[in-house]
Amino acid sequence: MPRAIWTGAISFGLVTIPVKMYSAVQRKNVRFHQLNGKTGVRIQQKRVDPSTGDEVPYDDIVKGYELSPDRYVVIEPSELEALDPKKTKTIDIEDFVEEAEIDPIFYDHPYYLAPGAGGAKPYRLLLEAMQETGRVAIAKVVIRSKEQLVAIRPMGEALEMSTMVFADEVLSAERLDELPDPDEVKTTKRELDIAKQLVDSLAGAWEPDKYRDTYREEVIALIERKASGEEIAEQPALDEEEAPVPDLMSALKASLDAVKSRDGGEAKKPAAKKPAAKKTAAKPKAKAS
Structure with a gap:
């Protein structure tokens, strides 16, 4: 319970x-600790005053809001509590x-x-x-x-x-300079039609169990192999050359053909929208300690 x-x-x-x-x-998430690479011992984090090199007791630590580099307003706990x-x-x-x-x-x-x-x-x-x-x-x-x-x-x-x-915590996308200007970047009707066909061909019902955190699973598998004594061969990094940007229309057609081939030669028709059915919410699980 x-x-x-x-x-x-x-x-x-x-x-x-x-x-x-x-x-x-x-x-x-897979959590790691920081260890000394020479001794394998977990390191400790200490609060040190760089002006003296001494460790600062927890009771002597106060909160400070930075106004400018090395200039702070000190706020007492009682002031925040108020x-x-x-x-x-x-x-x-x-x-x-x-x-x-x-x-x-x-x-x-x-x-x-x-x-x-x-x-x-x-x-x-x-x-x-x-x-x-x-x-x-x-x-x-x-x-x-x-x-x-x-x-x-x-x-x-x-x-x-x-x-x-x-x-006021949500940042507007308008602050991004890289967004294309709709007055400068124009798409053709033919490009849009093929793009919509591709979207419809990949359309499907939302199945959350279909998607898995494969990176986390691979990290856990790596940890288990190393814990059992297996030697892990590291793959050398490859020098990747920047690939040329493909022609947009050719890429759309090739993508649509690949989906048709996967689905037996026919583009999948988008499923008709159905009213949302009532689902029983999963019982919340106890948080792992």
């Missing part, structure tokens, strides 16, 4: 819904918006919300109301002494809550 990492309540108008929060993902948001246990819903209006770039970390004691009926009511209206709840909640903007949406028979970034 997974352990809730936060408990509180959703404030929905005058309705209060007791909820428990669980992590919805478990990252599976600014901490009020530690409530409430997820305060402020708005309901159309899910399609939210750009995915605003989503950050996902969680599951489950009903707490006595909250099954209002929880189910909120879930069904959002399913029927196609809307997402935008709310604020304090998690770990920080006020978070969150989105709550139905996921199968559960409510999923994602922390969100604020608008």
Whole structure:
């Protein structure tokens, strides 16, 4: 049974819904430690004052905001604590918006919300109301002494809550100088038609289990081989010459022909859009310790 990492309540108008929060993902990164290459011993990180060379005790460390190189404003812990948001246990819903209006770039970390004691009926009511209206709840909640903007949406028979970034944290793509100018870079109708055929030929249903982190799997396999004493032969780096950019139309046609050949000589027709079926959300797994 997974352990809730936060408990509180959703404030929905005058309705209060007791909820428990669980992590919805478990990252599976391969972590390495830093070792001394000569002794194989794990090294220690120390906080050292470069002006004296002495290690600084943790109690003597304060926070400083850099104004300019080597010029800081020192902030005391008590000053930051005075600014901490009020530690409530409430997820305060402020708005309901159309899910399609939210750009995915605003989503950050996902969680599951489950009903707490006595909250099954209002929880189910909120879930069904959002399913029927196609809307997402935008709310604020304090998690770990920080006020978070969150989105709550139905996921199968559960409510999923994602922390969100604020608008001023999203960088505009217009700041990229390399983006092509639509007035200068023109595509032809024939090129667009073939590109659309290629997109349709590669279209399919979203199957998340189809995609795997092959790099992580290869790293783990490498670790297991080395741990068992196998000698690993390193491949020499190849001098790669920059390949010429292929003709766009030729590349499109070759790509489309390759897909047709793979599918038996016919370009796959795009599947008709079907209304989203209700899916049962996977039970959240306990986070590995």
